[in-house]
Structures are given as C-alpha cells and as structure tokens.
Amino acid sequence: MLVTKHRLAASTPYATPYYMVRAARPGPVMMITAGIHGNETASMTAAQKLVNDCDTESDYIRRGLLIVVPRVNQQAYSRKIRGKPDMNRTFPRKKSGKATHPLASALFKLALKHHPDWWLDLHEANGLSQLSRNVLGQTLITNPGSSAIPACRRAIQRINRTIPRRDLHFNLKQHELPGSARTAANLVLQARSVTVETCWSLKRSDRIQYQSEMLHHFLKEARMI
Numbered sequence: 001m002l003v004t005k006h007r008l009a010a011s012t013p014y015a016t017p018y019y020m021v022r023a024a025r026p027g028p029v030m031m032i033t034a035g036i037h038g039n040e041t042a043s044m045t046a047a048q049k050l051v052n053d054c055d056t057e058s059d060y061i062r063r064g065l066l067i068v069v070p071r072v073n074q075q076a077y078s079r080k081i082r083g084k085p086d087m088n089r090t091f092p093r094k095k096s097g098k099a100t101h102p103l104a105s106a107l108f109k110l111a112l113k114h115h116p117d118w119w120l121d122l123h124e125a126n127g128l129s130q131l132s133r134n135v136l137g138q139t140l141i142t143n144p145g146s147s148a149i150p151a152c153r154r155a156i157q158r159i160n161r162t163i164p165r166r167d168l169h170f171n172l173k174q175h176e177l178p179g180s181a182r183t184a185a186n187l188v189l190q191a192r193s194v195t196v197e198t199c200w201s202l203k204r205s206d207r208i209q210y211q212s213e214m215l216h217h218f219l220k221e222a223r224m225i
C-alpha cells in the first residue's frame with residue numbers, strides 16, 4: 001500500500017492537500033471528502049486520521065484506491081465558517097453541467113479522472129434526527145433510490161448497536177440536494193454517494209469516533225478492508 005500526498009487546485013488561492021492510498025491489489029475507488037463546510041471540524045479530523053492510519057499500518061487498505069481530501073475548503077476552515085458561497089451548492093446540477101466554484105470544479109475534475117465507485121462526503125449538522133425529522137444531526141443521506149441505500153442501512157444498524165443512548169442513533173434520509181457533492185456524484189458519476197452527518201453539539205471526541213466508525217463500515221461494505 002502506498003500513500004502519496006498531492007495538491008488540489010494547486011495554482012489557486014484554494015489549494016488544499018489530498019492523499020491517494022493505493023492498495024497492493026486492485027479494487028474499488030472510494031473518494032472521501034471533508035471540510036466542504038469549513039466549520040465541521042470533527043469530520044476533517046476523522047478523514048485525516050484515516051490517512052494517518054493508512055500511512056502507519058501498511059496493510060490497512062487491502063484492495064482498491066482511496067482518495068481523501070481531508071480539508072476541502074481551507075479558506076473557510078481558517079475562519080471556522082461554513083463558507084460563502086455555500087460550496088455544497090456549487091457542484092454540477094446536470095450531467096452536462098459545470099461546477100461554479102473553483103474548488104468544486106477542481107474536486108470534481110479529480111473525481112472524473114478516477115471514476116469513484118463510492119463518494120463519502122463528511123459533514124456535521126444541528127440536532128438529533130431521533131428527536132426531530134427536521135434536523136440532520138446523526139444521519140446518513142443518499143439520493144432517493146441510490147444504490148448505496150442497502151450499505152447505508154447496514155452501516156446504521158452496526159453503529160447503532162454500539163451506541164447505548166437511543167437519542168444518538170443514526171437514521172437514513174433520502175434527499176436530492178441540487179449542487180451538492182453527493183447529488184452531483186450520484187447524477188454525473190453514478191457513484192454510490194453518501195453524506196455522513198454527525199451532530200455537532202456532541203462531544204468532539206465522540207463525533208470523531210462516529211465519523212471514523214462510519215468510514216470503517218463503508219470501507220468494509222466496499223470490501224476494501
């Protein structure tokens with residue numbers, strides 16, 4: 001397994017590192033992004049931690065190619081803001097459409113080059129989905145009818161078994177969000193794209209743990225570990 005570091009949008013003010021993790025054996029391609037919103041920091045830490053684990057444990061990924069962008073919007077992150085405009089509305093809205101943000105454009109070009117089978121986009125949100133259907137904290141989100149739904153249901157079952165408090169359990173939501181990385185990946189790349197949302201009023205260490213566990217479950221689903 002080989003971990004290499006690269007730069008996305010290298011010649012722009014949005015330059016940000018990304019990592020390619022190549023397993024010894026061929027297999028699926030999975031893209032993992034965090035920090036499309038600059039204030040959702042537990043997801044960024046979890047993505048970076050996965051890269052570090054791959055670096056220290058040489059057989060962590062057994063098959064395929066992992067592409068991780070742990071902190072997409074560095075400018076928003078440095079100010080701990082969501083980012084303006086909201087980058088997660090600037091990805092292609094049609095098959096022939098183009099991204100309207102330089103960073104979204106660079107990220108989507110990277111994806112088009114490698115044709116990910118999976119795209120996990122890590123976020124954080126308000127509220128607990130067990131307590132209100134109007135909030136997104138502790139959810140997985142796919143597009144309606146996505147081929148990722150069975151894997152999401154299994155990942156949720158597995159993680160919920162480890163969470164004693166029922167109000168912190170995860171739920172699945174199916175929602176089309178035009179201009180989001182998830183919906184663009186579904187529409188243009190036909191990738192199994194999933195948004196992971198932890199609740200950011202929880203303890204930071206717990207949020208990192210939930211994000212990391214979800215990554216682990218999906219790597220298993222993709223048979224990459």
Ligand SMILES: [Zn+2]
Nearest residue numbers: 037040123124
């Ligand atoms: Zn977000």
